[in-house]
Amino acid sequence: MGERPRGELDGAPVGRRIVLGLLGLGAVGVVAGRSVQEGLSHLLAPVQLRDPTGLTSLVPLGNTWRYYSVTGAVAPRATSAYRLKVFGDVATPAMYSYADLAALPQASFTDTFQCVTGWHVPDVPWSGVRLADLLDLAGPTADAVGVRFRSFDGTYAVNMTLEQARADDVIVALSMYGEPVTHDHGGPVRIYSGSMYGYKSTKWLDEIEVTTNNLPGYWEDRGYPLDGIIGE
């Protein structure tokens, strides 16, 4: 029948070992996690792309997209109704329809989307109009130093310096993965900047203003660095 333990308080301190073990596991994961994730991603990408159930998106397997919105639900905008305004300290302000943008020369390349908090999605095929081309068409005035992007979510805005905005890997993106940019990814038109953290790549792009200053944007007001170049 029932046996008596030798007093519950005399046993081995297994609980403490479990806590220390988990802390050790966590520390190893922080240092090695990026490589482990990379490996998992390569193994799982073919499965996830063909997963009709969507179940794999519930589990943090591999490098998955995280979708951010800083306001309430954003109303989708049809490509037919889409307009991009380029204005500010420029010689020639302009209004582009989606068809106008699609008719301009398209730059295509594959690059990582890197969030400042750490998550990233490698090898994303991007395509769109180089921002440098739109800026050349607009003709910034001599005292222009910055570019401000605003989203049609009504809240989001972020700056780049005029020099950063002219980089080859900054595009007004019309397509991702060879398809039009989806609403969830900030479509029909978003910014993508390959050398900068994701918060510089404005979703649901509404207007581009050339400015004589470089004011902090939405996340920069909340602590992120004004210079969003991806670091080591």
Place this chain on the structure above:
Amino acid sequence: MSDLVGVDRFTPAERFVHRSVAVLMGVCLVTAAILYNGSIMLAIGHRHLVELVHVWCGLALPVPMLAGALSAAYRTDVRRLNRFTPSDWRWLRSRQRRDGTIAVGKFNAGQKLNAHLVAGSTLVLLGTGAVMYWTGLVRLSWRSGATFVHDWFALGLGLLVIGHIVYALKDPEARRGMREGRVSTRWARAEHGAWVDEIDDAGSGGFEARR
């Protein structure tokens, strides 16, 4: 001893700690789901607000756990949860663990395991979360690692909490112990026999008739 009297199981201080941790943990898990899942995020939005609630509830989570140390009863129970006796290992391996053959103290081995998995995971989530929130603390590849660890530990902790709630739902008397502090002697004998024997031996106030 009468079954009407029952046994004191948790003091008001312990119940207060449990309730505070439960509320904070609940808010952390709900906000985590919003932040992690794309469909929920895009429907609800307001990421910064959700993020602030998540981060500050997470940072507050250890406060009641540590404040509990002011109570002697809480400290004793933390010590009980920490210590594994040989019969705890037998209990974990046994298929008849619930039939009362293996002596169980105030906490069974599953509760001890759960308590420390939750405590350890909470600390890991706290550390990795801080690294993700204050992006200047460590280099980018460690922030990626921290995100990886945070995701998996959050999933694990979520499952532990769901398991904890499922066991509680199946046992009204255990819930009463945490809600009102007392349990019936019959339940205590069936589930935690060695604990009842211990109280009997000590002749302590556990069974003292109140009125």
